[in-house]
Amino acid sequence: xxxxxxxxxxxxxxxxxxxxxxxxxxxxxxxxxxxxxxxxxxxxxxxxxxxxxxxxxxxxxxxxxxxxxxxxxxxxxxxxxxxxxxxxxxxxxxxxxxxxxxxxxxxxxxxxxxxxxxxxxxxx
Amino acid sequence: xxxxxxxxxxxxxxxxxxxxxxxxxxxxxxxxxxxxxxxxxxxxxxxxxxxxxxxxxxxxxxxxxxxxxxxxxxxxxxxxxxxxxxxxxxxxxxxxxxxxxxxxxxxxxxxxxxxxxxxxxxxx
Numbered sequence: 041x042x043x044x045x046x047x048x049x050x051x052x053x054x055x056x057x058x059x060x061x062x063x064x065x066x067x068x069x070x071x072x073x074x075x076x077x078x079x080x081x082x083x084x085x086x087x088x089x090x091x092x093x094x095x096x097x098x099x100x101x102x103x104x105x106x107x108x109x110x111x112x113x114x115x116x117x118x119x120x121x122x123x124x125x126x127x128x129x130x131x132x133x134x135x136x137x138x139x140x141x142x143x144x145x146x147x148x149x150x151x152x153x154x155x156x157x158x159x160x161x162x163x164x
Numbered sequence: 165x166x167x168x169x170x171x172x173x174x175x176x177x178x179x180x181x182x183x184x185x186x187x188x189x190x191x192x193x194x195x196x197x198x199x200x201x202x203x204x205x206x207x208x209x210x211x212x213x214x215x216x217x218x219x220x221x222x223x224x225x226x227x228x229x230x231x232x233x234x235x236x237x238x239x240x241x242x243x244x245x246x247x248x249x250x251x252x253x254x255x256x257x258x259x260x261x262x263x264x265x266x267x268x269x270x271x272x273x274x275x276x277x278x279x280x281x282x283x284x285x286x287x288x
Contacts, residue, residue, distance in 0.1 A: 078234045110202045110282045116240045123282040140264040158247040162286045
């Protein structure tokens with residue numbers, strides 16, 4: 041069970057940030073109409089609003105590198121909580137930005153979608 | 165609905181860190197036998213193991229100050245996801261430590277308990 045969660049969570053994290061860095065609009069495939077994103081305190085709901093926000097971020101080229109990933113089973117059958125910390129390197133900035141992000145992944149038809157997504161830069 | 169979540173989440177966060185800083189053993193009242201804590205990558209399950217870990221942390225006096233709190237409803241009826249960033253000042257260290265922490269709060273008999281808890285220091 042624990043190995044399954046780590047395997048699913050790790051695959052999701054790799055997939056998510058790879059899409060973000062190489063083909064951001066395709067992240068739409070990971071959200072649903074019920075999905076929620078809180079991005080630096082701004083609340084968005086539904087794939088359309090979430091994708092508009094992500095695609096309108098004021099940078100084009102970026103590269104996420106992951107520092108830590110923690111996984112836990114959620115109480116909802118088969119759902120998984122994923123907690124990520126890492127660095128976000130923007131092409132337009134010299135130094136990477138540190139961030140933390142959590143995802144609540146819900147199983148559906150053999151795959152998972154993001155029901156909850158909370159992103160914060162770690163200012164310091 | 166959203167106001168309710170923020171109100172419950174804010175009250176929980178205030179209560180949690182106040183207990184942590186003033187009477188750490190009483191945090192036991194917020195966990196259940198099914199609760200999970202991942203603390204800096206170490207996995208603990210159940211109130212007893214979680215409390216042993218929290219009470220054996222290598223510092224006595226500490227003070228959490230909160231920088232940001234984000235809340236979202238979970239898909240589990242009435243449950244709430246809370247994402248916190250802040251500083252942890254230890255009496256034995258000059259500079260505060262930055263941390264991020266998430267909680268999955270589950271309603272039970274008019275109150276909430278912590279089902280999922282993930283804590284990470286933000287090194288940088």
